[in-house]
Amino acid sequence: MKAILITIGNEVLNGQVVDTNAAWLAQELLAEGIPVIEKWSVSDDIQAIVQALQQASDKGDIILTTGGLGPTADDLTSEAFAQFMKIPRIFHAPTYAKIEILFNQLGRSPSDSHLEQARLPEGVDVIPNTAGTAPGMHFLYQGKHFIAMPGVPFEMKAIFDPHVKSLLRSVNSGPTRFSHTFYTVGEGETFLEDLIKDITRKASANIGFAFLPDLYKVRIRVDLDSNSKEDYDHWTAIINQIRDRLGKYRVGEGDLTLEKAIAQILTRKGWMMGTAESCTGGHIAHQVTSNAGASDYFKGSIIAYHNQLKVKYLGVNQTTLDSFGAVSEETVKEMALGALDALNTEVAVAVTGIAGPDGGSVDKPVGTVWICVALKSGKLKTKKLQLRRDRLLNIRASSTMALIMLYGILMDE
């Protein structure tokens, strides 16, 4: 079975909202063996929604929509579904009762717009929403499954798991798409494609390869579209060959991202890490602590945005700052060594730089970044990056390179 995702709402089309729902849903669907073949965003416009539903039902088996189920006047999904199926909307008492209870708990009453929100296409299956007022909907029409979910991410997730998931399991005839990902660092996509070319060439036609570069990293994805055991075994063999060939460029695979690979090594060694951050402003710490269980190997950070704090907490010498500047190899080394001491950890990562878009000089233009990774044992590595003027990109790139260097030094130990 193949899915099409439709995101409903002007906010996605005018760029105010980054559509994270679609990526999350696509991963969940793939895990159920259902590939998403297309993904569309349409505006808060009845005709646009109805047309998208019709076109989607020509292409996919399962059509999932997010958004447009709220109580305000720009929420038109329910009405669009009714028009699409040519059935009337009627008052759905259980939905309204749920809204009423939710409001009563807050000591308030629902408004007229909630009466409108509780008018649903007649005969539709209502999917309970435990996280908000907007009900989910499911119906079978012209042999295709249509599922409507709210656009607010945590409400969508609360409806998807477990309700939509179990629904999909009951209608899906079995997995048709398998996917495996390798995470690599150190070389570009062309090099990697050449490196494994002889393996990819002899793969059967229902196996697809993709090379996805992003900030010093390349992901390699190996997809299989098939239900046969024989194809599955062939796909597994190809994956094993690629793993061997990638060698040192492979930092992780499957669920094991770079961050998780670092977590695994630190936990195995029983080591703790910490960070000393200037221009990355806490982003490295955030990336590390986004991983569940980070407290097993992450102790904390000193975000020393101002030089005062670099001296006070990281023991950077004022003379070093005066002679070489805050953005220098000398300073970043002292920051990393100071962090080992201040945080009492086995490993420390330090970054200092000019994130931009302003603040550069002729000697040190915007985008100049120094990174240092230091071990308690005395081992230490530094690196200079020369990035561009995009502040957020510079913060992300510096953090990523710092983690790649951390991984490298840990692997050498």
Add this chain to the structure above:
Amino acid sequence: MKAILITIGNEVLNGQVVDTNAAWLAQELLAEGIPVIEKWSVSDDIQAIVQALQQASDKGDIILTTGGLGPTADDLTSEAFAQFMKIPRIFHAPTYAKIEILFNQLGRSPSDSHLEQARLPEGVDVIPNTAGTAPGMHFLYQGKHFIAMPGVPFEMKAIFDPHVKSLLRSVNSGPTRFSHTFYTVGEGETFLEDLIKDITRKASANIGFAFLPDLYKVRIRVDLDSNSKEDYDHWTAIINQIRDRLGKYRVGEGDLTLEKAIAQILTRKGWMMGTAESCTGGHIAHQVTSNAGASDYFKGSIIAYHNQLKVKYLGVNQTTLDSFGAVSEETVKEMALGALDALNTEVAVAVTGIAGPDGGSVDKPVGTVWICVALKSGKLKTKKLQLRRDRLLNIRASSTMALIMLYGILMDE
């Protein structure tokens, strides 16, 4: 003129990549007065791309694609464009020369796949890419403008600005869409819709309203589709009325987000801020320092993930930790007061909690979070959140609420 965005690549459809390009492009296009009416993602499949180009040209005036221009075998955009326009691809010497120079700088040679990458549809306008090897393309076909850009965000941005932007300015007949956004906190979307209902009701039909909730915040968007001066004045008047009506719920508008509003107040007062973070792991510091110029009002942070650091750097009493636990009002207060002192700032924000998905107890389930905002003057506010089990969502929600509380206390001063 109306635009359609097409994202090309399996990685978006299987959820490995969150499509941030589309949101960025949509904002840039809107700033040029060009609304995006639909946004599609299609797979790395020639037929799917060709079909999408055809359907897009039926609906939009400008069709922008991202992705599929790289050198690897899954990059099919150039070939799809050639098939769509029924013209051959030919070797484009300047593109290959550029690739060669880039590789020579790295002391390497291009591979065969770069020869393939330099084969472009005959007669197409090549848009120079200063950030990578994948060339952008522009052509006019069946009266519509087609623009192909790389999928890697910084390459796409380098091609868009200035090249695509100036192209759009030369072909666009003038703005047709204006958009204004209010940022609010403190009440939900239904309340806000009711609050301004009499204003929205008397607005003309070419003005649209949207209410967009997200983690304690609601954005209200007011769109105008028109070229007339009279409509524009009416739209401006509506916006002014809404601003007055929103009163205390409005924290910012236009480019002035909550983070920027905080920056503005701190700068005006000449105050510095800092954070003391446990479960948010640096995310508040990251949000604050994502703003250009943050060094004017942000001094730094102590990320005290482990209790050891809470005692050592924030002066939290061991007896407080023993009696009330790390996740308690008592601890978060001491963290905030300790941060004021340690970082020597006028304002400090502290957060401690259980981000999950594990680690809770009966008394303090996963999602329990305490926040404190303290001023040097002695003023102090605390708040408890009871969130759910989604780690990243809990980190984001706690950070957002901390910033909302910070804004609140600053406004009261």
